Amino acid sequence: MTQMQPSAGAAARRIEHARQAEARKLSRRSFLRVSVFAGLTLSVGAMAAGFLGFFNLRKPTGFGGVITVVPARVPKAGEEPSRISEGKFWLSNLAGAQGDVAGVGGTGGILALYWKCPHLGCTVPWNPAFNGAAVNFPGIVGWFRCPCHGSTYSRAGIRVYGPAPRPMDTMAVSVNSDKSLNVNTGVITSGGPDNPLRAKPYSG
Amino acid sequence: MATAVVARPVSRTQTRSREEEVLVWPDLVFIEFIAAMLFTITLFLLSFLVNAPLLDQANADVTPNPSKAPWYLLNLQELLLHMNAAMAGVIIPTIWLVIMGAFPYFDREQHGQGVWFGTEKAVRLTIVSAVVGFVGTWFLILWDSGKIAFFLHGWFGLSGGDSLRFLENVRSVQTQLPWPEWSRNITYSPVNIVIIGEDFQHLDFPAWLVEQGIPTMAMVGMSAMLIFSLWRVGWVVTRRDALIVLFSAFVAAYGVLTLTGTAFRGQGQELVFPWELKVSEGIPGQE
Numbered sequence: 211m212t213q214m215q216p217s218a219g220a221a222a223r224r225i226e227h228a229r230q231a232e233a234r235k236l237s238r239r240s241f242l243r244v245s246v247f248a249g250l251t252l253s254v255g256a257m258a259a260g261f262l263g264f265f266n267l268r269k270p271t272g273f274g275g276v277i278t279v280v281p282a283r284v285p286k287a288g289e290e291p292s293r294i295s296e297g298k299f300w301l302s303n304l305a306g307a308q309g310d311v312a313g314v315g316g317t318g319g320i321l322a323l324y325w326k327c328p329h330l331g332c333t334v335p336w337n338p339a340f341n342g343a344a345v346n347f348p349g350i351v352g353w354f355r356c357p358c359h360g361s362t363y364s365r366a367g368i369r370v371y372g373p374a375p376r377p378m379d380t381m382a383v384s385v386n387s388d389k390s391l392n393v394n395t396g397v398i399t400s401g402g403p404d405n406p407l408r409a410k411p412y413s414g
Numbered sequence: 415m416a417t418a419v420v421a422r423p424v425s426r427t428q429t430r431s432r433e434e435e436v437l438v439w440p441d442l443v444f445i446e447f448i449a450a451m452l453f454t455i456t457l458f459l460l461s462f463l464v465n466a467p468l469l470d471q472a473n474a475d476v477t478p479n480p481s482k483a484p485w486y487l488l489n490l491q492e493l494l495l496h497m498n499a500a501m502a503g504v505i506i507p508t509i510w511l512v513i514m515g516a517f518p519y520f521d522r523e524q525h526g527q528g529v530w531f532g533t534e535k536a537v538r539l540t541i542v543s544a545v546v547g548f549v550g551t552w553f554l555i556l557w558d559s560g561k562i563a564f565f566l567h568g569w570f571g572l573s574g575g576d577s578l579r580f581l582e583n584v585r586s587v588q589t590q591l592p593w594p595e596w597s598r599n600i601t602y603s604p605v606n607i608v609i610i611g612e613d614f615q616h617l618d619f620p621a622w623l624v625e626q627g628i629p630t631m632a633m634v635g636m637s638a639m640l641i642f643s644l645w646r647v648g649w650v651v652t653r654r655d656a657l658i659v660l661f662s663a664f665v666a667a668y669g670v671l672t673l674t675g676t677a678f679r680g681q682g683q684e685l686v687f688p689w690e691l692k693v694s695e696g697i698p699g700q701e
Contacts, residue, residue: 295475312589325475330499333477335696337682346560346582346590355682357479357696359495360559362682371560371585372683373495373502375621 273298274396281389291336297395299324299381302365304409309366316406322381322393323367329374332358366406377401383410479681479694488675496558497629521653535649543659547666558584559685588620
């Protein structure tokens with residue numbers, strides 16, 4: 211029995227040593243718990259950061275920002291509308307009551323028409339030769355005609371037929387002192403029968 | 415009365431040897447699955463690294479003129495030319511599919527099932543309804559594209575003057591009639607619900623009439639009138655007769671819509687003859 215005493219003490223020390231080593235190790239349970247919560251925090255954090263990122267308004271250039279159109283690209287009054295691709299709009303320079311097919315009393319001027327069709331969003335081209343509206347609008351040649359569903363708009367974007375629910379949308383225009391135009395493609399107003407009244411007077 | 419209690423045999427899990435088991439998924443499917451996964455992952459990685467050389471072909475600002483769906487969807491695109499987008503694209507196809515699915519519940523007659531032209535006047539009804547559907551659909555398309563007014567004006571020098579301008583096409587009913595101002599803004603809901611920028615508190619009656627009212631009246635009304643008049647002359651007798659009329663007229667109308675959308679719609683979806691149909695790529699300056 212006396213011989214057993216030291217060995218029992220050594221065994222107890224070994225067991226205590228192993229217990230402490232085990233306690234220092236990360237248990238599987240806490241590892242999983244930490245992983246789950248860390249993963250959850252990361253993904254929720256990433257979503258929250260992405261959401262908050264939307265509030266950081268950037269200053270877009272090109273479409274969405276202010277586009278400056280040099281005077282050479284601005285059509286003369288009564289000329290065909292010109293395509294301003296970088297801003298996705300047509301620049302119409304109405305001569306007098308031109309394009310005012312609904313008769314709201316337009317007096318002419320510069321109009322920036324967003325070229326996205328208010329129906330289902332196709333890019334609306336200008337058709338300079340179309341006079342298929344000859345019955346109700348005799349003598350008016352040149353209309354915007356949507357390639358997808360045939361909505362037809364006057365030079366001022368007034369819808370005369372087709373499935374589109376409203377006239378073409380307009381963008382905010384301001385005339386600079388050097389006859390160039392600032393078109394704010396981020397400020398788009400839903401089209402209405404008053405489109406011709408939104409035209410900015412321009413003498414170039 | 416004695417109730418017999420029958421002891422059910424106790425089921426015991428049968429042990430099977432490995433050779434007796436058959437995989438629910440055969441080995442080939444596993445191999446195909448792994449191949450599909452590898453392919454997907456490779457494609458995914460590749461798409462990260464290499465840009466598809468679409469360049470101008472993927473430019474949304476360059477729209478071919480006319481822009482058309484695949485031919486089998488051109489019937490729907492043709493409908494879209496004439497009415498509200500949600501109605502033509504979603505509501506009408508859904509309702510019609512439900513109606514077709516309900517056919518066997520409406521016609522419960524067992525006798526003569528599955529027999530072509532199984533009723534007495536079936537052939538006659540099929541022909542008449544198909545002709546009416548064909549002519550009627552063409553008439554509506556011609557009207558809404560302004561062609562009837564155009565032909566009357568161009569060929570016969572007829573003009574309705576100012577009083578009949580509203581008949582040129584469907585949209586003219588809204589734009590050429592002196593609708594009173596209140597009818598364009600009828601409040602029907604106490605609260606304003608705005609869905610994707612659309613105002614659902616006020617009803618623009620002329621717009622509603624043109625985009626939804628007249629098309630609905632044309633489709634439901636013409637079908638009902640066709641069945642009613644064929645019933646009055648005594649050709650439609652049973653429910654099956656009515657369904658034959660409805661379905662034949664539908665097939666004809668569907669065919670006309672597909673044909674028109676495919677072969678008769680030119681630039682700006684203008685109604686043209688097939689030999690006049692030219693497609694522009696829509697590249698700026700080359701239209």
